[in-house]
Amino acid sequence: MSENTPLVxxxxxxxxxxxxxxxxxxxxxxxxxxxxxxxxxxxxxxKLMFEFxxxxxxxxxxxxIAGAGGAAHLxxxxxxxxxxxxxxxxxxxxxxxxxxxxxxSILQMPGGVPVATVALNGAKNAGILAAQxxxxxxxxxxxxIVKYKEELEAAVLSKKL
Ligand code: RP5
Numbered sequence: 001m002s003e004n005t006p007l008v009x010x011x012x013x014x015x016x017x018x019x020x021x022x023x024x025x026x027x028x029x030x031x032x033x034x035x036x037x038x039x040x041x042x043x044x045x046x047k048l049m050f051e052f053x054x055x056x057x058x059x060x061x062x063x064x065i066a067g068a069g070g071a072a073h074l075x076x077x078x079x080x081x082x083x084x085x086x087x088x089x090x091x092x093x094x095x096x097x098x099x100x101x102x103x104x105s106i107l108q109m110p111g112g113v114p115v116a117t118v119a120l121n122g123a124k125n126a127g128i129l130a131a132q133x134x135x136x137x138x139x140x141x142x143x144x145i146v147k148y149k150e151e152l153e154a155a156v157l158s159k160k161l
Pocket of ligand 1: 041067
């Protein structure tokens with residue numbers, strides 16, 4: 001596995017999801033975790049989705065973050081095809097009914113095929129959760145999460161009303 005092999009793959013159903021999904025990339029960059037980003041559509045490029053999901057582990061990917069809007073089948077289908085942990089990001093897209101369709105499509109998975117679903121447009125938390133998964137077996141990443149949480153606490157404590 002090369003040093004440049006991404007540990008996290010950020011996939012999304014459309015380039016129109018990037019304005020939301022880029023928040024996962026930003027926090028992963030802050031934490032110094034390698035990632036890749038790709039448009040993979042469950043409906044428009046199903047063959048690519050199969051190929052991606054079946055090869056992600058052997059390429060070195062260890063966590064998949066998948067975002068989609070509307071009838072959001074990408075996270076669940078990738079979770080059905082791969083044994084890697086999949087974090088789902090419901091996107092409030094232009095074709096979405098207030099985001100509820102995306103939330104329910106990603107959240108309500110059948111038993112046996114989990115998708116760890118974050119909040120609507122919650123790509124930042126998806127990035128943090130991906131780092132936390134990686135941190136269970138990598139003390140350097142774990143320590144970065146500890147520091148990040150300490151900084152969160154300090155930022156709140158320093159606020160003056
Ligand atoms: C979903 O449809 C995508 O994930 C996106 O959120 C939404 C709209 O896609 P575009 O029509 O903008 O490409 O599949």
